[in-house]
Amino acid sequence: MNWLLVIAGAMIGAPLRYLTDRAVQSRHDSLFPWGTFTVNIFGCLILGLITGAAAAGAASSETQLLLGTGLCGALTTYSTFSYETLRLAEDGARFYAAVNVLASTAVGLGAAFTGAALARALWG
Numbered sequence: 001m002n003w004l005l006v007i008a009g010a011m012i013g014a015p016l017r018y019l020t021d022r023a024v025q026s027r028h029d030s031l032f033p034w035g036t037f038t039v040n041i042f043g044c045l046i047l048g049l050i051t052g053a054a055a056a057g058a059a060s061s062e063t064q065l066l067l068g069t070g071l072c073g074a075l076t077t078y079s080t081f082s083y084e085t086l087r088l089a090e091d092g093a094r095f096y097a098a099v100n101v102l103a104s105t106a107v108g109l110g111a112a113f114t115g116a117a118l119a120r121a122l123w124g
Contacts, residue, residue, distance in 0.1 A: 002065050009070015017075045031093050033084040036077060037104060043076035044108040048115025055116075058123035 020042075021035030028034045050068045053059035081104060088097035 002062075005062055005065040006070040006073070009066045009068075009072075010074035011070075013071040013074030016071075017077060031088060031091075032096050033081075033088075033100060036080050036084055037100070037107075040076045040081060040104060041107050041111050043072045044111040045115045046075075047072045048112035048117075049119050050115075051112075052116035052119025053123055056119060056123035058119070 017039045020039050023035075024038045025033070025035035047068055050059055050064055050072070054061075054064050054068075081100070085097050085100050088094070088100060
């Protein structure tokens, strides 16, 4: 029944991604895909926190499935990130495309490490 936990998490993550993306992007008059950037970074932070909590014994495998695989899997979006980066490059906004790749990678890793460190501080 693990798949039910993944589905339940995804049922929350997918609409949360869409609504957050639209809310963030509507506040920016820019070519840069701020909505996708925001959901991906937030997802990295949550996944780092869950992974760190699991490593400390404070999160069960069920929690990892529900929140890590289900919620974060549906919340974050590599395909949209890739599509938006490609669209920026093809439309001549190569600087924004490069910033999207570099910032998403660096800030995403930083958010994951921050989440894991927070988990260690709370439960380690």
